[in-house]
Structures are given as structure tokens and as C-alpha cells.
Amino acid sequence: MEAGGLGKVYQDGEIIVRQGEVGNAMYVIQSGKVEVVEDVDGKSVPLAVLAENDFFGEMALFEDQVRSATVRALGTVRVLTVDKKTLLRRIQQDPALAFRMLEHLCHRVRKLDSELGKISTAR
Amino acid sequence: MRRLTGVNSGSWLTNVSAVLSRLPSTFFRSRRPESDLSRQLFPEAENGNGKFKLENGSRIGVIGSGPAGSFFSHFLLDMTQRLDIDVGLDIYDPRDFAVTGPTGCNMCGGIISESLVQMLAAEGINLPTTVVQRGIDSYMLHTDMGSVRIDTPLHEKRIAAIHRGTGPRDIDAKDIKWFSFDRFLQGLAVDKGARLVRDRVDAISWQDGRPRIKTRRGLEQDYDLLAVAVGVNSPSLKLFQETIPQYQAPQSTKTFICEYKLGPKTLEKYLGDSMHVFLLNLPRLEFAAIIPKGEYATVCLLGEEIDKPLIKSFLESPLVRKCFPPEVSPEPPPCHCSPRINTYGAVQPFGDRVVFIGDSGVTRLFKDGIGAAYRTAKAAAETAAFAGVSREDFRAHYWPKCRDIDFDNKIGKAIFALTRQWQKRPRDLRGIVRMVALEQANKKRAPHMSMVLWDLFTGSATYGEILWRALHPGFLSRLVWNVIVANVPLRRGKLP
Numbered sequence: 223m224e225a226g227g228l229g230k231v232y233q234d235g236e237i238i239v240r241q242g243e244v245g246n247a248m249y250v251i252q253s254g255k256v257e258v259v260e261d262v263d264g265k266s267v268p269l270a271v272l273a274e275n276d277f278f279g280e281m282a283l284f285e286d287q288v289r290s291a292t293v294r295a296l297g298t299v300r301v302l303t304v305d306k307k308t309l310l311r312r313i314q315q316d317p318a319l320a321f322r323m324l325e326h327l328c329h330r331v332r333k334l335d336s337e338l339g340k341i342s343t344a345r
Numbered sequence: 346m347r348r349l350t351g352v353n354s355g356s357w358l359t360n361v362s363a364v365l366s367r368l369p370s371t372f373f374r375s376r377r378p379e380s381d382l383s384r385q386l387f388p389e390a391e392n393g394n395g396k397f398k399l400e401n402g403s404r405i406g407v408i409g410s411g412p413a414g415s416f417f418s419h420f421l422l423d424m425t426q427r428l429d430i431d432v433g434l435d436i437y438d439p440r441d442f443a444v445t446g447p448t449g450c451n452m453c454g455g456i457i458s459e460s461l462v463q464m465l466a467a468e469g470i471n472l473p474t475t476v477v478q479r480g481i482d483s484y485m486l487h488t489d490m491g492s493v494r495i496d497t498p499l500h501e502k503r504i505a506a507i508h509r510g511t512g513p514r515d516i517d518a519k520d521i522k523w524f525s526f527d528r529f530l531q532g533l534a535v536d537k538g539a540r541l542v543r544d545r546v547d548a549i550s551w552q553d554g555r556p557r558i559k560t561r562r563g564l565e566q567d568y569d570l571l572a573v574a575v576g577v578n579s580p581s582l583k584l585f586q587e588t589i590p591q592y593q594a595p596q597s598t599k600t601f602i603c604e605y606k607l608g609p610k611t612l613e614k615y616l617g618d619s620m621h622v623f624l625l626n627l628p629r630l631e632f633a634a635i636i637p638k639g640e641y642a643t644v645c646l647l648g649e650e651i652d653k654p655l656i657k658s659f660l661e662s663p664l665v666r667k668c669f670p671p672e673v674s675p676e677p678p679p680c681h682c683s684p685r686i687n688t689y690g691a692v693q694p695f696g697d698r699v700v701f702i703g704d705s706g707v708t709r710l711f712k713d714g715i716g717a718a719y720r721t722a723k724a725a726a727e728t729a730a731f732a733g734v735s736r737e738d739f740r741a742h743y744w745p746k747c748r749d750i751d752f753d754n755k756i757g758k759a760i761f762a763l764t765r766q767w768q769k770r771p772r773d774l775r776g777i778v779r780m781v782a783l784e785q786a787n788k789k790r791a792p793h794m795s796m797v798l799w800d801l802f803t804g805s806a807t808y809g810e811i812l813w814r815a816l817h818p819g820f821l822s823r824l825v826w827n828v829i830v831a832n833v834p835l836r837r838g839k840l841p
Contacts, residue, residue, distance in 0.1 A: 225609070225618075225639065226477035226523070228462060230501040250466040253474075275471055302471075303499055304463045312464055315746075316720075318424070318727055322469045 228252060229302035232295040238278075239293040245282030246306045251275065254299030260291045271296065277326055283309065397697065397735035399425060399569060403432045405729075406558055406568040407539075408546050408581065410438035411451050411509075412715045413703025414574035415530035416722035421572075422537035424730035434538065437560065439545040442528035446514035451527055452578060452602060452684035453714065454636060454645040456481075456620070457505035459497070459805040461716040475522075476529045477505040478639035479612075483619040484802055486781065487664045489626055490774040493781045494619065495795045502618065504803060506638045513604035513641055513680035520640045546581060549588045556698055569698060570734045572725060574718075576704040578684050589699060593692035595707070601646040601656050603681035611670055612637045621668055622802050626768045627658050631761050632711060634802075635668050642669075647711050651683065686714070690751045695739035700725045707747040710754040711761070713804030717750055757808035760801065760815075776828030783827075793820050 229252045232238055238249060241261050251274050258269045258278065269291055272278055278293050283306050313319050399405070405421065407414045418434055425432050442449045457465075457472065465472065480502030484495045497503060507526040535541055544560040549571070551557065556571040575581045577597045586594055607615070616637035623633040631648040646659060659665060660675040690707030694700065702725050703718040724746035725739070732738040767773050780794040797815050800806035814820060 224474045225479045226474040226505075228472060228477060228480045228502050228505055230499070248467075250471065252471055275469065302462070302466050302503065303501055304467055308460055308463055309467060312460075312467075316723060316727075318420075318723070319464065319467060321427070322467065 227300050229300045232299050232301060234295055234297050236295045237292060238295065238299075238301060239289050239291075241289050241292040243289050245279055245289050247303045248280040248283055248306070248309065249278050249293075250302045250304060251278075252300040252302050255296040256293050256299055256301070257296045258291050258293050266292075277323070280323055280326070282306075397733040397738060399430055399432055399729055399734065401431045403430070403569040404567070405432055405434045405570045405572065406556070406566065407434065407436045407572045407574060408438075408558070409574035409576065409579065409703075409705075410436045410440070410531050410534070410541065411527055411574060411576055411703065411718070412530055413576075413705075413718035413722045414438070414572065415527070415534045416719050417572050417574060417702055417726050418534035418539040419530070419537050420723050421726035421729055422534070422539060424726060426537070428730060430730075433540070434534075435540045435542050435566070436531070436534060437542050437544055437546050437558070439543055439561075441543065442510055442525040442531065445510065445512045445516050445521070446680070447682065448510075449525060449528075450508075450510035450513075450682075451576070452682050453509045454602060454634065455507045455509055455526070455638070455643055456636060456715075456803075457507060457526075458713045458716050459503045459803050461713065461719060462503050462505055464716075464719070470533065472505050472507075473529075476524050476526055477507055478523050479506040479618060479637050480504070481506055481618055481620050481636075483617075484799065485619045485621045486778075486798060486802075487621060487623045487625075488768075488774050488778060489664075490771055491778045491782075492664070493778050494785060495781060495799050496785065498792070498796070498799070504620070506620070506636050506643075508638060508641075513606070513678075515604075515606060515679045516640065523639055546584070549584060554697065570729055571699045573699065573701045573705050574703045574722070577687055579705075582705060585701070585705075589696055591693045591696060592701065595687040595691045595704065596689040597685035598648075598688050599650050599652075599683050600648075600686050601644075601651040601681070601683050603644050603677045604641045605644065605669065605673060605678050606640060607642050607669070607673070608640060612640075612642060615668055615670065616642060620802070623659075623662075623664065624764060624768050624774070625659070625662060625664065627655060627662075629655055630659065631765065632802075633659055633665075635665070647686070686711070690747060690754070694747060695725075695736060695743055697736045698734050700729070700734075700739055700743060707750045709750060709804060710757040710808070712757075712802075716804060720750070721747060753807045753809050756812050760808055760812060764801075772832050773828055775831040776824060779831040780824060780827040793817075793823065 238256065251272060253274055255271055255273050257271055259266045260269055282289055407418050414436055418436055422434055440449055462472065481504035482497050482502045486493050486495060508523065509525060509527050511525045512521055531541065544562050544564060546558045547561050548559040549556055552567050555567045555569060557565060557567045559565050573585055577595055582594050585592055616635060621635040629649045630646060633646045636643040636645065646656060656677060687704055687708045691701055691705065694706035702721045704714065706721050708714050708717040724743050728738055728742040732742045767777065777794060781798065784790045784792040784795045797811055800811050
């Protein structure tokens, strides 16, 4: 790991977030890529590949639910953990901090809409 | 014309206003913004010749491009763009952060706190490895009663060691592998559309209720809002005190910072990825730290008017010498400085169309100055974008954020007074070191003392939160128990 690298290094295949676990942090990718997979009826369904500067795990911060998917490293990846308590306290003091996360969630909804549209058209 | 500027014009009413507004600095240091007396005396100044709102075509001037100036510019442009308001923003700073040595340096320890690293990541600002010279994952606490290591709660590198400029004055060109942190932030503001003007602001006046700046090269420009982010070491601060009478600059004290060139291998061997903090029984020394970076170790001394004898005592202390190879001289290296840091925040760091952010306003005591620059800059930007730029807008939306920091600093002063007492009392210190050592050796133990010290040294939590946790009966009873056990003669030295 480079001396100036922030966060924690995960090796290829290492699980960062496990589906069904209680989450108390979100993660920001500093370098490398991760794969988001959902376990559906025992089958591992790939949902997305995220890269540098992408967030994951933020859904568990805003709703009282367990992790909806598993996230694992694709190659060596460096990920920074953002604590739930620290983040929510700061959002309470500075609501504008949530802009970027709202933007990110909007982007994700837009992407899902587009995917659903493609599936409907294919049928 | 804003008549408040006519202090020397001979008008008795103006002089009375100036005297009244200066009263607090002469007789007492009020923490409350001044009353609306000057507005009652000069009602025409209330609205100038326009509205106190940013709108399409508004111009904003930012004086100083350290973290506060760059954060303010970045966030204000981001917010106005979201609101579809087209504004022009100029940043004035004669310094070039790409230059090594004092010309491009902002004289600072160079630590980005754990909480700020996380908040910036949430903002989408990830600090690259070309700027962060070393990720810090632990603290080594050195006291006269022993040393103990405190790991980050998640065993993760979440503290960033950076250089504010491109590097110390004796850096070799081949060793310049990292960018200046201040230059990185400047880049964020420029990417959002800020215009960087490499010129010094020499004069400020008021024109139809709007601030007008004049630079050394003769440029004159009127602004709808002026953000002052010059820091307490800037001679420009005097300019604002003279032009904006209600503003009283922060009180400050002298510190000491120096850069030892050790090279990566020596840094790894002697300091590792830990920041080394010292609680030594040296008079007037509140806190000292050695911060490993890429090629250098930064030594930082904070306290009351740090002078040469105190610097000598610290650098020659056996505990400090252990952090350096024997061949390194205890004399201060070529790159050293004695910048001032805030001890009390400014009084009324705002007015109509003017706001003081970062060190020229209010900052955190001894810790997390860059975090405070981020908070005050963002609060000022939010006020300007969403509320307005009048004194009342800043009083209602910006001042409460400053007041929170200011109040927390008062608690911080009490905590540092307590740590000063610890430094003088070996028995207490022995108990504290024992408590931390046991917590760090057995990860199943709740790390109460480790977290209190971690947050105190890193600036990750407010002083209020730290005090609240330290006053918990469970914490106090454990501390008393450890002090007793650590001072039983047979058990001394039996730390894990």
C-alpha cells in the first residue's frame, strides 16, 4: 500500500460488506474496483461494478434494514469507511452534506429505470 | 457611499460610531456580535443601493486561497450552480503554492483529521496519494511515565499527513513527489469556475454600500460579497480591522514548527505510520507532536508563547531523541517557523457584504484548524447562497456555527488545563498510561481512555463530547482504580 493511501486495502475476492448483516458505515472507494452481488435463491446475481470515488453501503445508514447486497473486491481495492454516527451527526448540522449522496441515489434510480426499460422492451 | 468608512472624515457622528464600535476591544472582549447601534446611526447603510441577495451577475471576492478561501469558493460556486445563479468569483492570493519553502507555505502542522477526511469523502472530495504524504493509523503517546500506542478504532488509515506548500526550503527537486494540499484545494475551486488572481489586496473601501478592493498592481473591483480568509499570520488582517470597525481580529499565540529531513526508510523505522504526541512536564508546553510525512518529519509545539529555551528543552528531551536517529542534531533544522495560532476567535466576523472565515474568524483551539476552515467556509457559503449577504443573514445563519466552535474552545481550554496538571503529576500519568496500555492489549475491553485521548489528540470529536465521556462515572471509577493500582510499588512497570 502506498504511504499516502487512505482507508483499508482489500485483496481480490475479499468481502467488504456482506448481505444480511447490520450496517453502521458507508464506504467510499479510493482506488480499484468492487463488485456488488445479490444472493437470490442461492444464486449470486451481479448487480454492478463500482470504481474510484463511488459510494456503497449508504442505504443501510438511512433505513433501518440489513445490507441488501454483498460487496467484494475486484482485484486490490482501497476503501475508506465513513462512520454512520459521524456522518449523520454532520448531516444534522449541515444538511447540504447530503446533496452529494442524494445526487448519487438519484443517479442510481435513473440507472435502474433505464435497466427496467431495457428489460421491458426485450420482453 | 457607506459612511462607516469615513472614520477620519471629521464628522462627529462618524467618530462617535467608530469609538462606540471599538469599545469592546478597549474595555472588554465581548463574545457577542455588536448591537445594531451603527445601523441606527446610519440607516442608509442597511440596504446600500441593492438587495442583500446573490443573483445572476453578482460578483464575489475572496481574499486568501488557503483552505478556508478555497473551500468557500468551491462550495459557494457549487451551491449557486445548483440554484441556477450565475455568479463570478475571484480569489486573490499572491502566493504560489507550487514553490518550495516559505513562499508557498502556509505554516501548519499539516494534519487532516479523521472526521474531516470522512466528511470530504462524503462530499466527493477524495484526497489523492499525490497529495497525502502518509496515512496515519495510530498515535504514540509519550509521557514522562512511559509510552503507549493507540490504534485507530477501525485499524484503518483515516488521518492524512500533508504539506500545505510544495515542501520545506531544503527539499531536493528529485524529492518533490507530492502536490501542495493548498494547491489541490485551489484546483477544486478553479475547477468550479473561480478565477485566481495572483495579486495582493492592499486597500479596501466602500462604494455605494459595496466593498471595493484595490490590489498592489492597481486593479480596482467592487463586489457584492467579500470573503476574508487571510489567516492570523497575514499582515492584511490589519487592513480589515482598520476598514471594518466592528470586526476585532482573533487573539493568537506563537507556536513552533520545523521540518527534519529524514528520508522514507528512517521515517518508517523511527516513526512508522504513527503520529507521536508528547505530554511532557515542560512549563508552557501544552502539546507537542512529531508527524511523519513522505521525506520529512514535522515537529509541532503548541503552548503559551513558545520560545527558544522551550524549543531547546523539548528537542533535547530523551523521549524526543528516541524518535530520531542518533546522528540527527537536536538543533532546529533549516526549515522552521514560529507562526501564530488562534487562542480566541474574532469578534463579529461578519458585516453587510463581508464575512471572515477560517482563522481570521473562528477556528478550533490547537486542533483541526483545517476542519474548522471547512466548517466555517461552508457555513458562510450556505448563508450567502441560500439566505443572503447582509449582516443579519450572517448573524442568523453563520454566527451560530462560529459560536458553537467558540464555546467548544472554552471547554477545550479547561481540558488542556487538566492535561497540564496530569503532566505535573506522575502518579496520575502512570494510571492513565496503564489504563490505555490495558485497553490496547485486550481488544475486548471498551477503549474508554484510548478514545478520549484519541479524540483529544486527533481533533476527531468536539471538546464537549470528550468532556462528557470523561465525566462518566464508569470512566472516572476506572481511572481512579488504574491510578491506585499503577502506583502500588510491586505492580509498577508491569504493563502489557
